[in-house]
Amino acid sequence: MDLLFIVRTLARRGLLKPGSPNRVADQLNALRRWGFTLAGELRAAEARDPHRIAIIDEHRGPITYRQLMRRAQRLATALGATRGVGPGVRVGLMCRNHAGLVEAMVACSLLGADAVLVNTALSAPQLAAVAEQQQLRLLLHDREFAPTAAAAACERLDESSVEALLAETPQQRRHEVNRAGRTIVLTSGTTGAPKGARRPTPKGFGPLVSIIDRIPLHVGERILISAPLFHTWGYAALQLALAMRATVVLQRRFEPTATVQAVDTHGCTALFAVPVMLQRLVEAGAVPARPPRITAVSGSALPGGLATLFMNAWGDCLYNLYGSTEASWASIATPADLRRDHRTAGRPPHGTRIAILDPTGRPVARGEIGEIHVGNEMLFEGYTRGPGDPSAADLRGGLLGTGDLGHLDADGLLHVDGRADDMVVSGGENVFPRPLEELLAQLPQVREVAVVGVPDAQYGQRLAAYLVLHPGQTLDADEVREYVRHYLARFSVPRDVHFLPELPRTATGKVIPRLLHPM
Template sequence: MRTPPTVTELTARVAETARSVEVMWRAGFIPFPRVDEGLRSLVLTRKYGPLAGAVRIAARRNPMDIGLVDELGPLTFSQLDQQSNALARAWSERGVGLGSSVAVLCRDHRGLVLTMLAAGKLGAALLLMNTGFARPQLTDVAKREKVQVLVYDEEFTDLLGDIEGVDRYLAWTETAGADRDVTTLDELIAGTDDSAPPAPEKPGGLILLTSGTTGTPKGAPRPKISPLHSAQFLDRIPLRVGEATYMGAPLFHGTGISQFILSLALGCTVVLRRRFDPEEALRGVEKYKCTALVLVPTMLQRIIDLGPEVIGRYDTSSIRIIFLAGSALPPDVGNRATEIFGPVIHNLYGSTEVAVATVATPEDWAMAPGTVGRPPVGCRVALYDEQGNRITEPNVTGRVFVGSGLAFEGYTDGRHKEMIDGLLSSGDVGHFDENGLLFIDGRDDEMIVSGGENVYPIEVENLLVEHPEIHEAAVIGVPDQEFGQRLKAFVVKAPGSELDADAVRAFVKQNLARYKVPRDVEFLDELPRNATGKLLRNKLG
């Protein structure tokens, strides 16, 4: 039986709600003094969910404004609304509706967006599948989530060959006019009435998948639809109404989908490309005067690696925000980006399960490069030791636990993450500094004990990438008969470098304790990463 909230808890909730409203008003989310428009927005979001509701709101307010740009050109908010109406009606005629499960395996383009919108208008659950998954993973996920409708790009046809008993639709085709057995979304839309369908009894919700680096990806539902949860981002990330966002991060990832929904809700133009290209991103920023650039850290690394001559060809002065999440941002990469683009780094820490935990603003980053910042409004972060005791001292590492209005309520297979004091485990360990800024020291299962000393590989990795001749680095623990475990470094050298293993070890020894020096060093052409740039440590050994 749930315990009623205390007076103190109720007071805190009221204060938090008031602050959330103020944050949203400052961003232009609440059109003061048109309170009626604000209430209408709340109603539409509650009816259709955050994405379909956002487009309906934008189509009502600014129907001819550009909502989306992809390789095929621009779409206005009105076109997005009407075309998704037609798709929703076509699927409704085929039995898709409240409680149906729609899976989508697409790169970033209008077909993916229209699928998301149509699912919201039908009250269907939308499952965003990772384009980097292997065939067995996709098959297992589709079976577990009881997928009924499968929307995909033609290039992924072979990956989906083992999925049976589903209705299939093509969102993107490579060869125009080819004979196909699968209906395209364009064909459904072209032959269907585009007036608004009846609102569903309730929104269907969104299911994100974990990275799947240790087996079959788990499903993490996102049922929360309150617009007030947008304040968790807007409190520390200054997105504003009517601007433009360049979306480099894939939409199937929590980083991409969160900023995509928020940008559309603010009536911003969102620029998508099916594949990330660093120079194309700069070209898009210049052409559409993008104020926000949404990336995972490896994408920012690729932009920086273009060099000053190439970067200087493009006018990037419109950028106010480089939003990063999905994996750790090395201090060296963030600092170099700041030198090039100015104080624009916004480094978010979260996960598929906990959603938002903290955000580092440019001011935070300048104070402490490498930090993931502070919790925004509506979020709480606390550290606990192995016995579950709260850690309050600065610079003491502990397990990270997060409370967020956007946090999930358990995996779709019934499992859950550990909870303490109402907070959810992120699976990471970290520490706060004297200024209350959070640093992530690594995964709680990545710590190694070497000769009785605790070592977190991320500290060594961050140091290695500061070396001018090291492009990328990863560090893991490997078995050692004498010390139990020892560190092994995997290094990608910069072009033209003649760096050897002794030089790598000497560099670490000059800057860190002796027990943090990797005894083994292996040079690679590239590090194994998934589609969102997350390092696949299980591929190293």
């Protein structure tokens, strides 16, 4: 990445503001030793602004960068001395958004251990499979997950046990190594068991600059992270926050009224969320007295029209990042992009390449649909199945296929048309569920919708629509089909129309197709 671009962006966002020479030196030394890991970013932030509030935890209150660093060091000492956690050991973390999870992630990094971020929605059998596959030595979990955690064939510590361990650990002892640990994020598992994807460590300021150039975060922001920290997007938000020496506000559960109250009470200037959370905020009519400058979302597609509805209520503050656990980011849509076309995924940030390729690997013409391929500094290192090197990522000319189909419009904006394995071949026609979902979402009676392909004896496959209606609203299948006939081709008209009380979703709002069942 161009050095001048990096310097200019860092200066624009306040990261090159002069400070105490000693503190600046300590900050740079921390990054030099630990790199751009969570431990390195936290050490650097503590060196520069030790008394700045790092986290506002809804139960523990405000925690400074120095306090957060010292708690993480003590936890590292305790886990290393009493549980044998060290380089290469895998530690599972099954926690909601709170300071204890951050401390545990940093402690693992300080010990050279790999932190495996576990989805809090996993069932006991799924957790047992993850623990075996990832060869977990230890599982740290919130108290509420004790029944599920019992399925993991490894040692387990809940919040109370961790606090007792910290109380027994002398403040002055430190148990650290020179090799920072890695972070493993589990894929969403919408079509099967979740897999572990090992996140790379940024090699410099390039990845940070790529994001803050397009999403205008400044040093010292107050950021409410509502997206789950165990997910790539929530984890990325935490990395950005530590790098920007921000104050992070955390709540264990998302609820629209509580979210708005947190924004107002703590003066949050940024909100990181997933699209389904915005939908709940719009439905609840929840708007802060002073909305944040930045609301950044990722993790799943924005439902039809939601971007416009949200910005009409909260102002033009919405940034939508399209990416995946494996590719990190591919493109970012700014408020201006979303006002131009609410369906767009935006443009690739600086240092990122996008190619739309056909099945033979050749670029398709502008406007044609192909598989989206991405290249950037943060492509995942491969899937993991226990300690050791991960399987290599499957690259094509340095680009990673996302598994999504999309196209570039005349203005160069990326549009995601759906998953490659979601495409339905009905009577020889290639049909994509996304346009039908977008159309049905515009019906005033419809709260949310999912469209999938199902087997058909005559045509091979056909579309099936699953709708959730707003309370008190009515709609029947024939009305839905007649509405679709007015706007789409006949092969897009769903023969099957089902009404559900809710759609099965992951913690980040992705619909789980295998769990869709008609009433």
